Amino acid sequence: MAKNVWVFCEQRDGELQSVAIELLGVARELADKVNEKVVALLLGDGVSAKANDLVAYGADEVRVVDHANLKHFVTEYYAQAVTQLVKANDPNVVLFGATSIGRDLAPRLSARLHTGLTADCTKLEMDEAGNLFMTRPAFGGNLFATIICPEHRPQMSTVRPGVMKKPEFDGARKGDIIQETINWDDSKAVVKVVEEVKETKNVEKIEDAKILVSCGRGVKDVAPAFDVAKKVKGTVSSSRSLVDSGIIEHARQVGQTGKTVRPQAYLAFGISGAIQHLAGMEESEYIVAVNTDVNAPIFKVANLGIVADANAVLKQLDKIL
């Protein structure tokens, strides 16, 4: 019978990605519900040393495939590795981060393993029988659907980065680290990686910020927002409209078509709060909204709502900080 909750732990250049840690946290909750193990999959080239970290974040078992074929992300090699491990071990659940890697690999695997896959989940729950309830937004965040996969195993889902809480690092935790060997079929891997180029953007990562100073359509001049962000050691983010009009780069966009953030404080200036935007920030711990329109939906999710002109408030903040 299928058992255990597996997590595909994404790494890039040997660095574990935040979403991998987040997934170990939710996997722990799911596995505890049915008294099963959390199994971390660690695939890459020269990555074995990271296995201990995965144990510290909650994995009971780490299955490592350390091979030159996995140096760059190549769908076919990664798919071969995961397929062979899944077929040999029959997990009940396999989770992936909903990143450009997870969302490439997971659907390929679901077709190869002939099982269901639910994309971009924001909530996962499990019943005593081991059935996974996967909740995800649809229709641009207007609707939430809970999906089940009753008759096929493993139950697979990709999970949106930034939504699940990271577990605490516990260096004292113990777990098994297993080195796996894969029978590679090179004839199938016909896509050649000619080059891989890291794009070093100057943009601070909004998903890592403690405080976000977020600007919407109502902000006429974003310069004071950058000043304020600097003074509070935060970062500037924005709603879609300023990105569409080219004022702010896409990497700073919060929402359905941008990033999901949960900073300790989210300061929304001149953001009306379309549902697509709210989907990306409503989990923030403390939300301040400044808008001239008292009926703006952003006020529905704000802890502190202020009806005022966002531009004047930003200027004033810049002055007194």
Place this chain on the structure above:
Amino acid sequence: MKIIVCIKQVPNTTEIKIDPVKNTLIRDGVPSIINPDDKTAIEVALQLKEKHGAEVVVLTMGPMQAEKALREALAMGADEAYLLSDRAFAGSDTLATSTIIAAAVKKLGADLVLCGRQAIDGDTAQVGPQIAEHLGIPQITYAAAVDYDAEREVLVVKRQFEDRYQTLEAKGLCLVTVLSTLGTPRYMNVWDMVAQDEKEIGIITFADLDLDKANIGLSGSPTKVKSTATKQFDKTIETVELDPEGAARAIVDALKARHLI
């Protein structure tokens, strides 16, 4: 070169609103459009056609009304269009859908399959890779640039990640899913608009394809929708009207109280 572009007709989700009383989606009057990423895929195909010569075939699955999306693609300059429509296909999840589309691609034959990265109604991004697996061909997702090197007969794709990109090369049939940032789709044009009126849309049904009923439709779908809900907000807070000075002070006080500054 024969390029099959897989497209989906979707409701324009930016125009969907929630009925505040019944708490349900208001879909009446929401226009149906070609999914934006898919429209870019059509554009990519048409550019390859202009540069290297190609036959561009659009394929969709859906109810008969999806003919409009296909005709729009024809009016942009696509050569042929096919609609997969059968009651047996209804209720398919992504895996079942990809099984059906893959069978149709196999039947039509192609040298390149293009899809949009994901659809704005479901946002799954799954059908493309699943089609590729069913066909046993490589996939390249998140394409930010697509070009064809005619001399070497390889497709050259810039594959975008959050923090990097890869330049990939593929020889032979493969499936590429494109990002809408790759290019702005052209408008329909009058020549193709008039010409599409004289074209027939090919209808493909279950009987035309080599398919097992166990793998398609509602019963052939591994995933099921258990329940749906619209968004609920539980935070109730007070909204205050303040002058800029008062507002700035209130924000600073709140951040200090939380030891954030």
Place this chain on the structure above:
Amino acid sequence: MADFKSVLSEQMIKDFAENEVKPLAQEVDEQERFPVETAEKMAKMGLFGIIIPREYGGAGGNYNMYISAVEELSKHCGTTGVILSAHTSLCAAPILEYGTEEQKQKYLPDLASGKKIGAFGLTEPNAGTDASNQQTRAVEMEDHYLLNGSKIFITNAGYAETYVIIAVTGKGPKGPEMSAFIVEKAFPGFSIGKKEKKMGIRGSSTCELIFENVKVPKENMLGKRGDGFKIAMKTLDGGRVGIAAQALGIAEGALQSTIAYVKSRKQFGKSISGFQNTQFVLADLATRVEAAKLLVYAAVDAKQNKLPTLSVKAAQAKLYASETAMEVTTKCVQLHGGYGYTREYPIERMMRDAKITEIYEGTSEVQRMVISGALLRK
């Protein structure tokens, strides 16, 4: 199937007008600038060749598609609407209808692709409404006509490369004998004169044409010698449908933006759309617009089906639609109050653009002459 075509045609032109034409409308007006980039995009979409048959490089579409394109463009920018209307109705259409096979082969493909824009020259300083009082002369020489004279108020002048020009070729039984010619911008001796500064449609290029010993090859005579006046009048019948569509579009655009405005503008604690005066004015305007639309498309039907009623239908459509455009825009400015008089809102531009539709391609008075003439001739 035909249903998809009309739905998609509408979507095509609507998307284009909203995304490409609307954002430029104010700038084009302020800077009195011919929107070259828009014309290039229109060319790419085949809009300049809607009614031209496929064998001449056009789309082989119908008048309905063409006229609704003029209407839709004019909702956002009267300038862009008239560029298409003058090109199609006043240049491409007469070549299509009166041209020889050689002329069609030579001129229509470039007009269809938009590689070349078309224009029409009839009006002269002393021949406005009295169009028969032409001074421009084309004297028959051995292998060409020698063209001398000038035309004024020519739409698309300067940007157009293909012109249909009316000139006097001799004496007829009832006055001057007039003929039509296809004149290329590149012909030596043909130059563009003064550019008019106008009240409205300020991005549209309106200039004087100057002909100084221009040698026009004999094969460029359009229609038969002496057919010039007839061709001009028939061409204007078609042109008036285009101008009626432009007027209709301006009225519709004004109404649309005013509806949005009155919903958002608050006075006395509520939206001004809540006041009965606003509601009743809008109701009357919308009704007039709908009536104008019916007249315009009745004229389209007459043009498409080559009905003898075209002349009257076109005159009625243009008379009513242009006066509707003037009334709608004037009242919409009023509904906007002080803001309506500022250039911050598009409504004052629409009012200025509307006025020309009562004047060019036959003033409202000319339309009344055409309509009453037909009534009383019997």
